[in-house]
Amino acid sequence: MRRLMTAIAVLCLCASVSGQELANFARQQQKVVSPEIQGDSVTFRINANYATVVTLSTNWLKERQPMSKGMDGIWTVTLPLPEPEIYTYNFTVDGVNVNDPVNYMVQRDGTRYLNMLFVPGERSANYFEAEHRGTVQYVWYDSAILGINRRVAVYTPYGYESSKSKKYPVLYLLHGAGGDEEAWSSMGRAAQILDNLIEQGKATPMIVVMPNGNPNQQAACTMGIANTEMNYRDPAFANAYVRSLCTEIVPFIEKHFRAISKPASRAIAGLSMGGGHTMQASQLFPSLFDYICPLSMGAAPTDESIAQLQALKADGYKLYFLACGNTDFLFDRAKQLDETLTTLGLEHTFYVSEYGHEWRNWRLYLNTFAPLLFK
C-alpha cells in the first residue's frame, strides 16, 4: 500500500510522462514472483522486456525450457513440480546466463552462482531449518605440510556452548573437485541435516569438520591464493592434503574443540575427490577413523590398495559405508571397490541410489549415514 502511494505520488510529479513511460513505470513497481510453487507445478518469471530469447535451465531437466513473453514484458514458464529436493536453475537472456533477480536463495559451486529451488516434502524435510541449531564457524589452521594457513569450517551441535565439559565425536566431511570449505554447509545443507537428525534423536550429537581439499588454496573466495608454486604433481607432495588432514587438521581440532580423541569417535566421509581423500586417509592412516564413508567414488584394486585394505581390516573399524548413484559416471569404480571389499572380506554397506554425481545424492547420503555413526 505504501509502495502504491509512493508510486502515485511520483506519477503526479511527472505530468509530462508518455503512456509508454507510465506503462514501464507501472511494470517496475509490479512485484515479480519467482519461483512460485502452486500445487504440483512451479512457475519461473523474469522481467526482460527488451530481450529476444529467454530460456530456463534447470538441473533436473536436460533440455533448456523455452519461456514466453507476456504483454507486461515478463517471461514465464510453468513446469511440473519435481519431487521434493533442492534444485538449481538460472535463466539465459539473449545467450547470457542470468540469475533470478527476485530469488535471493543462491548457491556458489566453486566459481559459479546458481539459484536454488526448495521443494518441500519427506525427502527434503531435513534440509530445512530445525528448531535447535548448531554453530558453524570458520577457523584458520597453520599447515606446515602445505606451507600456508588454511580455513576450515566447523559445525558444533546445539548445546556445545552451554555444556562446558561434554566431549563430542567428530565427522570429517570432505568436498569434491571444484568445491571448497563452504560446499557442504551451503549446497550440502550439512548443518541443517545434522540439526534435524540430532533434534529427532536419530544422530549422536557430533562435531562436523569441513576442510578445504584444494591443497594450494587458503580459503574459498579469498583475494590471495598462496603457495601456487608448489607443484602437486611432484611425487614429494603425493597425498599432501590427506597428510595435512590426518596429521595437522585432526590434532588441531582435537586441541581446540571438545573432541573425543579416539578412533571410535572419528568418522571420515567425502564425495567424489573427497571420496578419494576418504579412501586414501583410511588406507594411509588405518588406525585413525573407525567410520569410513566414500561417496560417489571407488577404484579398481591395485597391489598397494589391496595391501592397505588388508591392513585396515586387521586394524579393525566399525562402519564402511560406500554410496553411489546408479547413473553416476563413477558407478563402475564404486562397484569395483564394493567387489574388492567383498573379496577381501571387509564388512561394508554398498548403498546404491538413483541419479548421478550430484548434490541431491550427497545430501541423501549424509542424511542416511550420519545416524549410523558413533553408535
Add this chain to the structure above:
Amino acid sequence: MRRLMTAIAVLCLCASVSGQELANFARQQQKVVSPEIQGDSVTFRINANYATVVTLSTNWLKERQPMSKGMDGIWTVTLPLPEPEIYTYNFTVDGVNVNDPVNYMVQRDGTRYLNMLFVPGERSANYFEAEHRGTVQYVWYDSAILGINRRVAVYTPYGYESSKSKKYPVLYLLHGAGGDEEAWSSMGRAAQILDNLIEQGKATPMIVVMPNGNPNQQAACTMGIANTEMNYRDPAFANAYVRSLCTEIVPFIEKHFRAISKPASRAIAGLSMGGGHTMQASQLFPSLFDYICPLSMGAAPTDESIAQLQALKADGYKLYFLACGNTDFLFDRAKQLDETLTTLGLEHTFYVSEYGHEWRNWRLYLNTFAPLLFK
C-alpha cells in the same frame, strides 16, 4: 594444455560441424578475463554474442557505461581505475541485470548480488587478508523478547582458541536497514580490518559481535522467517531489538565467550539504522557501553534524547565517535547530533569524510575508530 587436448579430441569427433559452430566452440573455450586492472585502467568484459545492448553499471560512476562488441562476441569497456577501495558493478544485457560470469567475488546486500572490484592501495590495504586471521562463527541465541531464535555472527581474534583463559573486550557492530548478520563480515570486511589492525599492533585484540538487526528475522537467507505476525509498529514492541541486544545478546556473549563484563570493555557501533540502534542502546542503557560510535546517522534533539544524553554524560563514557560523509543524505542529522552533543557538553569526535551513505565510508570508519577502542 589438457583443455586444448580435450577441445581437439571433441572437435575430431564432430566431423560434420560447420565453420560457425567451430567458431562458437573456439569462443567458448577462450577464457574471458574480467575485471582486469592494468596500470591506471580497468577493463570489464562479457561474452554476449547474441545481445543487442550491453552496458556496465558501477557504484563509483553515476552513468551507465556503454560497452562495445568485438568480432569475437565479447563486449568490453575500459575505464580509469578508481582510487583504492572495494567497488561493486554489474552488467545490463538487453535490459536485464547480469553479474560478471567470470568474477566469483560477489557480495550479497540484502537480496541483491553484485560483483566486487578490489582496487589495492593504501586506503584499502586493511581490507585484504592479514597473515594471522581470526575466526568468524555463526551462533544462535534464543530471544524471549522477540519470540524466536536468531543468528549472530561473532569474530574472535587470532589466538582466541589457543589461549584458554585470556578474556577480551567486545565490540557490538550493527548493520543498516536491508542488511543482516553477514553484512559487516562480507561488505564491511570487518574480520580483515580487525585482523590487520590487531596484527599491526594498532587495535586491542577484541571480540566483534554482529547481530541481525531486523527483529522479525531469524537469520539471513533462511527459508523460514518466524514471528512475522509480531507488529513492530505496536508501541509494546518499541525498541524491541535494542532491548534484545542489550539484555539478551550481551549476556549471551558474556556467558558463552571469554568476554570482559565491564562497560570499559564494551563498545557499540552501527551504520544507518544500526547507528540509530547505537544511539538508542547508549541512551536507554547508559551504563552498558563506554565506547559509542553512531555512523552515518544522527537526530534532531528532543526532550527525551536531551534527558537521556545528560544521563549518559553523568554516567560517564570513554569515547563518543560520530562519523558521517559530507554528501550523505543524513549529514544534516549527523550535524544536529554533533551540535546537541556540543551544547550538552558531551565530549565527542565528529569525523566527517567524503562521499555518502555507502560501504566505502563504513569500512573507513571501522578502520578509523577500532584503534581507539579499549585504550
